[in-house]
Every structure is written in structure tokens, then in C-alpha cells.
Amino acid sequence: MSHLSPLLVQSSGICAERGEGSWLYDKDGNRWLDFTSGIGVTATGHCHPKVVAATQQQVAKLVHAQYATVTHPNMLALTDRLYHHLPQGLDAVAFSNSGSESVEAAVRLARQATGRTNLIAFRGGFHGRTLAAASLTTSTSKVRTGWQPLMAGVSIAPFPHAYRYNQDMDECVAACLHELDHIFATECNPADTAAMIIEPVQGEYGYYPATETFMKGLRERCDKHGILLIADEIQAGYGRTGKFWSHEHYGVKPDMIITAKGLASGYPLSAIAASKELMNHGYPGSQGGTYGANAVACAAALATLDVIEEEQLVARAEKLGNQLRNHLEGLRANHDGIDEIRGAGLMLGVEMVSAPHKPDGDRAARILKHCEQNGMLMLRCGSQGQVVRWLPPLTVTEAEIEKAVGLFEAALKET
Numbered sequence: 001m002s003h004l005s006p007l008l009v010q011s012s013g014i015c016a017e018r019g020e021g022s023w024l025y026d027k028d029g030n031r032w033l034d035f036t037s038g039i040g041v042t043a044t045g046h047c048h049p050k051v052v053a054a055t056q057q058q059v060a061k062l063v064h065a066q067y068a069t070v071t072h073p074n075m076l077a078l079t080d081r082l083y084h085h086l087p088q089g090l091d092a093v094a095f096s097n098s099g100s101e102s103v104e105a106a107v108r109l110a111r112q113a114t115g116r117t118n119l120i121a122f123r124g125g126f127h128g129r130t131l132a133a134a135s136l137t138t139s140t141s142k143v144r145t146g147w148q149p150l151m152a153g154v155s156i157a158p159f160p161h162a163y164r165y166n167q168d169m170d171e172c173v174a175a176c177l178h179e180l181d182h183i184f185a186t187e188c189n190p191a192d193t194a195a196m197i198i199e200p201v202q203g204e205y206g207y208y209p210a211t212e213t214f215m216k217g218l219r220e221r222c223d224k225h226g227i228l229l230i231a232d233e234i235q236a237g238y239g240r241t242g243k244f245w246s247h248e249h250y251g252v253k254p255d256m257i258i259t260a261k262g263l264a265s266g267y268p269l270s271a272i273a274a275s276k277e278l279m280n281h282g283y284p285g286s287q288g289g290t291y292g293a294n295a296v297a298c299a300a301a302l303a304t305l306d307v308i309e310e311e312q313l314v315a316r317a318e319k320l321g322n323q324l325r326n327h328l329e330g331l332r333a334n335h336d337g338i339d340e341i342r343g344a345g346l347m348l349g350v351e352m353v354s355a356p357h358k359p360d361g362d363r364a365a366r367i368l369k370h371c372e373q374n375g376m377l378m379l380r381c382g383s384q385g386q387v388v389r390w391l392p393p394l395t396v397t398e399a400e401i402e403k404a405v406g407l408f409e410a411a412l413k414e415t
Contacts, residue, residue: 011379012372019046022393022400024377033376035392035404040203040235040347043262044307045393051265054303058296067095067293074298081305082273085244087253092276095269095293099234099260100128102270103197105287106256107132109274110195110228113281118193120183120227122159124205127197127232136197139204140383155188159202160214163340166357169211177217190225195256198229200246201236206382207342207349207389209241215250228255228278234270235347238262239308239394242318242345249344262394265304267297313394320401321345324390327405335412337363348390349381359386363415370411376404 014032016024022045024034037043044051058074065072079093094109096102111117121127121136128134129143135151137143144150157180162172184190196218202208222229231237231254236246238259243249245257255278260270268291308314325341325348332338332350337360339353352367354360361384368378368388381387392404 011368012377014372014377021045021047022396031375032372033400033404033407035390036377036379037391037393038266039379040240040261040391042266043238043240043313043394044265044304045395046266048265048303048307048395050307051300051303054299055267055296058299062295064291065295066290068288072293072295072298074295074302075293078293078298078301078305081302082271085305086257086273087245089253089275090257090273092279093271093273094279094287095271095298096289097268097270097291097294098128099232099258099270100130100133101289101292102234102258102260102272103127103133103136103232104130106197106230106258106272107136107195108286109256109272109279109282110230112283112286113278114194114226114228116192116194117153118188119154120157120180120188120193120196121154122196122198122202123156124159124161124202124208125197125199125232126202126204127199127234139202139381155183157183157196159198159208160211161205161208163208163342163351163357170213173211173214173217176214180217180221184221184225190221190227193225193227195228195230196222197232199232199234199236200250201241201344201347203235203347204381206351206387207347209246209342209344210250212250212252215247215252219252222255230254230256230258232258234258234260236344239314239317240345240347241343242314242321244314246344263304264297264301265307267294267300269294269297269301308394311395317345317394320396320398321348323398324348324401324405327401328390331405331409331412337412343390346390346392346394346396349387350390351382352386352388359384361385364388366415367408367411370414371407374407374410376407378408 017027018025025031126139127136158176160172162169231247256274328341340351342349352360352364
């Protein structure tokens with residue numbers, strides 16, 4: 001531990017030795033209810049038996065088949081399986097290792113395919129830590145601080161954070177779309193703009209969902225100006241919000257989807273999906289990487305899809321998400337420190353405040369520490385660390401949700 005970089009800031013003092021379902025264990029057998037899911041990665045829970053079996057079998061056959069050199073059956077099967085969950089017309093998939101890497105692949109494709117340079121991202125979005133991804137990220141300054149200048153050609157447009165602006169949602173959406181049009185007129189000419197990239201449900205900034213009106217407004221502007229609409233589904237996709245993709249809540253089809261986190265139950269794998277027509281406008285050889293579409297990771301992803309489909313985890317996220325939200329709304333009614341509950345499905349955020357609209361990151365930190373000391377692991381997000389986020393595995397049980405809410409309520413009372 002003394003040789004681990006001190007720049008890695010960890011949110012807990014736990015050293016996990018093993019995991020099972022919704023639980024993490026240390027070497028002494030102490031256990032914690034894990035409502036972080038590795039930041040949404042272990043959507044099928046820790047070490048789901050089907051995922052474990054699939055990866056164990058694959059390790060004994062083939063670990064690495066470099067996909068710019070040879071293909072392998074798991075990669076080919078996974079593209080076909082993913083196709084059945086993608087919006088109509090998105091019929092080509094390109095794999096990478098991480099969400100950030102796939103964000104960069106999406107940006108590269110958008111610029112190559114359109115011949116345009118500019119990009120529009122939305123305030124509060126988190127897209128990653130690599131250069132292009134960080135250039136699109138404004139969820140917190142720590143992602144960008146200390147290595148400017150970042151990538152040129154990026155404009156940041158407002159997202160409908162009605163709570164933050166203390167506005168009616170319809171009023172907020174109208175103002176955001178109006179400001180987007182002003183950005184077109186003053187700094188980011190549509191004729192120079194390759195793509196807009198958006199999290200349909202924002203993650204790191206505080207679990208803010210977009211709205212149907214806002215997303216349709218973006219789609220209309222993209223269609224009018226020949227701009228690509230990219231949905232960053234890295235955290236909110238793959239069943240997390242009670243739909244397979246979070247953009248489905250709004251009846252809008254993007255031109256590209258980026259997925260990672262829940263894709264392979266903890267194995268490093270990410271992807272972008274677009275139409276073959278769009279992919280064909282990119283430059284040959286512009287996609288690839290040493291470890292992308294790793295054979296073991298693809299085996300895990302295939303097993304993950306089996307679990308999602310067989311255990312109906314998308315519908316389960318909607319049902320149990322409603323159960324959890326009802327409990328949290330009940331706590332909000334009895335605790336002045338909770339100002340709002342946001343999100344969708346099993347992706348919910350609790351805004352902690354010292355007074356209405358005054359974020360209280362210190363209180364949120366104390367709540368997390370109390371939960372950790374009493375057997376539950378949670379995370380914070382938000383610009384001030386004031387949002388307690390609920391991100392359990394999609395396999396979580398009703399009893400585990402009840403236990404988690406009880407531990408959270410105890411932490412509210414003690415802090």
C-alpha cells in the first residue's frame with residue numbers, strides 16, 4: 001500500500017477480498033452491502049455464477065486474440081447480441097477497453113464522418129479523464145484542472161438542471177434550448193459542428209435526468225443542421241434506469257451510442273454503436289487497440305446479456321427503483337437535510353443540504369462514513385460532493401433495499 005500513488009483518492013477504507021451478489025467481504029469476513037456496484041459496473045452483482053462460469057471456461061481456451069489481427073467467436077457473437085438491443089439502424093459496433101476510450105472513438109468518428117471539427121457537450125456532463133473526454137467534461141473541475149489547454153473546438157451548452165437554477169422544468173428547458181441556439185449564433189456555427197454528446201441521465205454531476213422536450217429539441221436541431229447526436233450511455237445505460245438505454249425514456253434515437261460499465265460485469269470492455277453507413281465515413285484503421293474486445297471480456301459480456309435477459313433485470317430495475325424512490329421520498333419528508341431525489345430506476349441521487357439549495361458535501365461525507373462503519377458502502381457525487389448516490393446491482397433484492405434504507409435512515413439521524 002505504501003507504494004500506491006497518493007493521487008488515487010479512495011472513498012472508503014475497505015480492502016475487499018471477495019464479492020458475492022450485493023456484498024463485499026474483507027479478509028476477516030466483515031461484509032458490506034455494496035450500493036456502489038463499482039460505480040455501476042457490477043450490474044449483475046459480484047461474481048454472478050453464470051459470468052464466472054463463462055469467463056473460467058474462456059480463460060482455459062483463449063485469453064487474448066488481438067482483434068486487429070484475428071477475429072474470435074465471442075466478439076462476433078457479442079456484436080450480434082448487442083444488435084438486438086440497439087435502436088433500429090445502429091447496426092455496427094466498435095469495441096474499446098474503457099468508457100473514456102470509446103468517447104474518444106466516438107469523437108474521432110464524428111469528426112471524420114462529417115468533415116467538421118466542433119463539438120457541443122452539456123454542462124455537468126462526465127465523459128472521462130483522457131484528453132478529448134476530459135475536454136467534454138464539466139461535472140467537476142478536478143477532471144480538467146492542471147493540464148490545460150485541453151482539446152479545442154468544444155462548446156459547453158446548458159443542461160436543464162431545474163433544481164440548481166430553482167426554475168420550473170418547462171421554463172428551464174426552454175431557456176436551455178434558447179441558449180443552445182445563441183451558442184450556434186455566437187461561437188459554434190452549426191456548419192462547423194460535428195456532434196452533440198450528452199448523458200441522457202447525467203451521472204457524476206448529481207443524477208439529473210434530461211426531459212423528453214429537451215432531448216427532442218436536440219434531435220430537431222441535429223437533424224436541421226446535419227449534426228450527429230451521441231448518447232453517452234456509459235453509466236445510465238444497460239438497464240440501469242429501467243429501460244435498456246436511458247435515452248429510451250425520451251423517444252429520441254441517437255446517431256451513436258457509447259456503452260461501458262455494465263457491459264461485461266466488471267471486465268474491461270466498452271463499445272460505440274452507429275450505422276454501418278456512418279462507420280463507413282470514418283477512416284480505415286482509425287478504430288482498434290491492443291486489448292479491445294478481449295476474448296475473456298467478451299465472454300463475460302455475453303454471459304451478462306444472458307443474465308439481464310433471463311432474470312429480466314431491466315424490468316426489475318424499474319420495479320425496485322420505484323420501491324427505493326418511495327422509501328427515499330418518505331425520508332425526505334421527515335428530514336430537512338434532503339432537498340431532492342433525482343434519477344431513474346436504480347440510479348438515484350439524494351441532494352443533501354444545510355438549508356434549501358445550499359449543498360452540504362460535509363454532511364453527505366459523514367453519512368457515507370456512518371454507513372461504511374455499519375455495513376454499507378455508498379458513493380457521493382455532485383459539484384460539492386453533496387449528492388449521495390444509490391447504485392446497487394440490478395440483481396439487488398427487496399430485502400437488501402429495505403436494509404440499505406434502514407442503514408441510511410440511521411445515518412441521517414446520527415449525523
